[in-house]
Amino acid sequence: MIRPHRAHPLWLAFLLHRISGLGLALFLPAHFYVLSLALTRPASLDGFLHWTENPLLKVSEFGLVFLLAVHMFGGLRLLALEFLPWSPRQKTFAAAAAVASAFIASIFFISAVA
Structure with a gap:
C-alpha cells in the first residue's frame, strides 16, 4: 500500500534527486x-x-546526462525551498525541472548520435 505522502509530486522529486545522486x-x-x-x-x-x-553506450550517456540534469535541477529546487517563500506553484516548478532535465539529456543524446 502506497502511503499518501509518497504519491505527492514533491516526494517523487525528492526520490528522483536522491536516486540521481546515487x-x-x-x-x-x-x-x-x-x-x-x-x-x-x-x-x-x-x-x-x-x-x-558502441550505440548502447550512447544511450547510457543519455541516462548519465539525464541524471546530471535531474540532480542539478533537484538541487535548485532544494535551494528554492530553503531560501524562497513557500508557494503553491512548487509542484509546477518540480515538473518543469523534470521536463527541462529530459530536454537537456535529449539534446545531448541527439548530438552524440548524429
Whole structure:
C-alpha cells in the first residue's frame, strides 16, 4: 500500500534527486579511472575510447546526462525551498525541472548520435 505522502509530486522529486545522486556517485569512480588512463596508459585509453562508439553506450550517456540534469535541477529546487517563500506553484516548478532535465539529456543524446 502506497502511503499518501509518497504519491505527492514533491516526494517523487525528492526520490528522483536522491536516486540521481546515487547514480552519479556510482559513476564517478569509473570516470576518474578512465581519466587516469590518459596519464598512465594512453594505449588503454585509446582502446576504451574505441569501445565507447558502441550505440548502447550512447544511450547510457543519455541516462548519465539525464541524471546530471535531474540532480542539478533537484538541487535548485532544494535551494528554492530553503531560501524562497513557500508557494503553491512548487509542484509546477518540480515538473518543469523534470521536463527541462529530459530536454537537456535529449539534446545531448541527439548530438552524440548524429
